[in-house]
Amino acid sequence: MNRIVAGNWKMHLGPQAGYDLAVALANRIPDLQGIEVVVAPPFISLAAVRQGLQGSHIKLAAQNVFWEKQGAFTGEVSAAMLREAGCQYVIIGHSERRQLFGETDVGVNRKVCAALNNGLVPIVCVGETLAERDGGETAAVLERQVTRALLALTTDDIKRLVFAYEPVWAIGTGRAANVQMAVEVAVAIRDLVKGLFPDSDSIPVLYGGSVNPENAAQFASRPEISGALVGGASLQADAFTEIVRAFYKER
Numbered sequence: 731m732n733r734i735v736a737g738n739w740k741m742h743l744g745p746q747a748g749y750d751l752a753v754a755l756a757n758r759i760p761d762l763q764g765i766e767v768v769v770a771p772p773f774i775s776l777a778a779v780r781q782g783l784q785g786s787h788i789k790l791a792a793q794n795v796f797w798e799k800q801g802a803f804t805g806e807v808s809a810a811m812l813r814e815a816g817c818q819y820v821i822i823g824h825s826e827r828r829q830l831f832g833e834t835d836v837g838v839n840r841k842v843c844a845a846l847n848n849g850l851v852p853i854v855c856v857g858e859t860l861a862e863r864d865g866g867e868t869a870a871v872l873e874r875q876v877t878r879a880l881l882a883l884t885t886d887d888i889k890r891l892v893f894a895y896e897p898v899w900a901i902g903t904g905r906a907a908n909v910q911m912a913v914e915v916a917v918a919i920r921d922l923v924k925g926l927f928p929d930s931d932s933i934p935v936l937y938g939g940s941v942n943p944e945n946a947a948q949f950a951s952r953p954e955i956s957g958a959l960v961g962g963a964s965l966q967a968d969a970f971t972e973i974v975r976a977f978y979k980e981r
């Protein structure tokens with residue numbers, strides 16, 4: 731199974747700055763056997779970043795998708811449009827979307843289905859808040875999010891899907907989960923999926939939440955963790971390259 735290191739640029743870098751970072755990454759990150767490198771710029775920068783990545787093996791992702799094919803859905807973008815724009819992956823259910831934009835488990839599931847139906851690999855984000863962890867609800871929250879995200883999917887679909895465990899309290903806070911915690915949840919998610927789809931292969935589970943060049947090797951050293959979803963540190967070419975290298979070294 732390839733490992734995946736994906737950069738979530740969030741609402742940073744318009745077309746020109748996105749192009750510049752894409753070129754810098756393309757120059758720094760060669761084709762690394764066994765590692766898939768992905769960047770997710772804002773919608774408006776997808777075309778420019780695609781251009782900047784030309785000739786490299788770095789793949790393009792979107793940060794969101796809408797489930798309808800087309801129509802009167804102001805401000806939304808369909809999975810087919812993302813494919814046309816060169817995306818191979820799409821981040822779905824990021825905690826910022828769940829918390830700030832009211833995204834529900836039902837919506838996440840519809841987006842996952844739309845992505846799969848259009849040949850995009852969904853990177854489905856799940857994770858508990860600090861209150862949920864402190865309240866001993868982590869397992870229940872993850873079970874709910876994972877189960878609902880996969881509603882109506884087939885074993886075949888599961889082959890083309892990635893989970894990212896992103897504890898909400900670790901995102902953008904500089905306070906990463908400890909590695910043991912991340913490993914435990916990665917294993918739990920994998921077991922959950924196996925329970926729901928007994929014939930499926932082991933599913934990739936990334937860790938996300940304040941991954942940086944200093945802590946990347948710890949996460950990378952654990953085979954249970956299939957890669958990283960990186961926010962802040964993915965905006966700097968050198969930092970993101972170092973994280974990619976850490977996962978390559980420890981693969």
Ligand code: PEP
Pocket residue numbers: 738740896900901902903904938939940941959960961962963
């Ligand atoms: C993210 O946005 O998915 C993320 C993990 O952010 P950060 O690395 O900045 O915590």
